[in-house]
Amino acid sequence: xxxxxxxxxxxxxxxxxxxxxxxxxxxxxxxxxxxxxxxxxxxxxxxxxxxxxxxxxxxxxxxxxxxxxxxxxxxxxxxxxxxxxxxxxxxxxxxxxxxxxxxxxxxxxxxxxxxxxxxxxxxxxxxxxxxxxxxxxxxxxxxxxxxxxxxxxxxxxxxxxxxxxxxx
Numbered sequence: 001x002x003x004x005x006x007x008x009x010x011x012x013x014x015x016x017x018x019x020x021x022x023x024x025x026x027x028x029x030x031x032x033x034x035x036x037x038x039x040x041x042x043x044x045x046x047x048x049x050x051x052x053x054x055x056x057x058x059x060x061x062x063x064x065x066x067x068x069x070x071x072x073x074x075x076x077x078x079x080x081x082x083x084x085x086x087x088x089x090x091x092x093x094x095x096x097x098x099x100x101x102x103x104x105x106x107x108x109x110x111x112x113x114x115x116x117x118x119x120x121x122x123x124x125x126x127x128x129x130x131x132x133x134x135x136x137x138x139x140x141x142x143x144x145x146x147x148x149x150x151x152x153x154x155x156x157x158x159x160x161x162x163x164x165x166x167x168x
Contacts, residue, residue, distance in 0.1 A: 038078065
């Protein structure tokens with residue numbers, strides 16, 4: 001019988017998760033036992049080897065044939081990453097925030113599609129209003145003899161800009 005094909009991770013008993021992490025699992029007695037989720041394929045392969053030693057598998061079933069005993073395999077195997085209630089709570093909170101942000105973006109796209117003129121007209125009106133306010137402040141400072149502005153203050157430029165800039 002030909003040797004079993006190894007997965008995309010390159011190790012026996014290790015699968016790549018959609019998140020990019022690696023899951024170690026072993027089959028025993030018709031059941032598939034999940035051994036945990038790990039950050040690297042090597043860590044997951046070490047966990048698989050420790051379980052294979054516990055089930056007294058032959059040496060050719062191991063990912064690392066240089067390991068000579070169950071104790072050495074268990075020593076080299078990292079503990080699995082445990083997911084607790086706090087991790088689940090944080091994940092749900094992040095997912096909720098992402099869903100809200102995506103919904104906001106979707107609604108803004110719909111609104112802009114229905115009324116693009118209103119969106120840009122409002123933006124132009126805000127800019128025009130800001131420009132008029134800056135001009136009024138500059139005119140007031142010009143008339144006020146106790147001004148705190150220096151001669152080279154760039155805010156004076158607002159007073160001297162042409163009125164045609166309102167049409168931008």
